[in-house]
Amino acid sequence: MSVKLALLALLEQEPMYGYQLRAEFEARTGATWPLNVGQVYTTLARLERDGLVEGAGTDEEGHVNYRVTDAGRTEVATWFTTPVSRTQPPRDELAIKLALAVTVPGIDVGAVIQRQRSASMAALQDYTRLKRAGAAAAPQERVDLAWSLVLDSLVFSTEAEIRWLDHCEARVRRAAVEAAGARPTATDAAPRPGSPARAQEEVR
Known part of the structure; x- marks a missing residue:
């Protein structure tokens, strides 16, 4: 599962901060794959470094909001239109x-x-x-x-x-x-009557 691309897709709707992104992701997936908020912020930092998101100011409580860039929108569009690869199946x-x-x-x-x-x-x-x-x-x-x-x-x-x-x-x-x-078995190992091996034993 690509957390990076999932967060980008959510940010296409509106700017959000880390806790909002985590809540939105878990609400849409029934909290099947819970996200650590630290993981969300680490991912946001990488997305910003790669030019896929950018800061969108802070809210009244001081939360830093992020919004998707044009490059990020292209990344999301590519994700949605590209089949999930099965060439490297995840470890089961x-x-x-x-x-x-x-x-x-x-x-x-x-x-x-x-x-x-x-x-x-x-x-x-x-x-x-x-x-x-x-x-x-x-x-x-x-x-x-x-x-x-x-x-x-x-x-x-x-x-x-x-x-x-x-x-x-x-x-x-x-x-x-x-x-x-x-x-x-022991029976299988013993030569059967009439077999060449049994005949040789009898000659001996």
């Missing part, structure tokens, strides 16, 4: 955990998957309750539509995660069965 802690779990001896991969599935199911239930509550509420402003879209994204991604966990469990079980089938 769960995928990394399972990749290591299947390669580290002594880890009960099935238990790891089951615990995660339970947690993901609980999260999905919470998201679904929020969706129902939103659907039951009276029609409100566009900010609620923004939060609803974020909530839809969370629901879809969690459903996909649960399906992926089911897939992982099936793959792990199949791999265990195949490994057990390929492992020679």
Whole structure:
């Protein structure tokens, strides 16, 4: 997620200071990705350095307002019209955990998957309750539509995660069965009657 570009997009509407930007961002995303106000001001300083925002004076309480520059508007327009790149997918802690779990001896991969599935199911239930509550509420402003879209994204991604966990469990079980089938047993190791090896033993 690009905090820089999100803040620029908000500043296109009107000049704001750091605390306002944080509040606007969290209101539109349902506080799904909380921002530290220090992070906001650090980002604003970088945007100002890069010529994408500029100071717009102070308010009565002494807050420094920022407004987007023409270069900043161009940056925002490019962001909205350019697809999000998938060439470098973000690090997925769960995928990394399972990749290591299947390669580290002594880890009960099935238990790891089951615990995660339970947690993901609980999260999905919470998201679904929020969706129902939103659907039951009276029609409100566009900010609620923004939060609803974020909530839809969370629901879809969690459903996909649960399906992926089911897939992982099936793959792990199949791999265990195949490994057990390929492992020679004491009976398999002994030459079968009529085999060349058994005939050689009998000659001896």
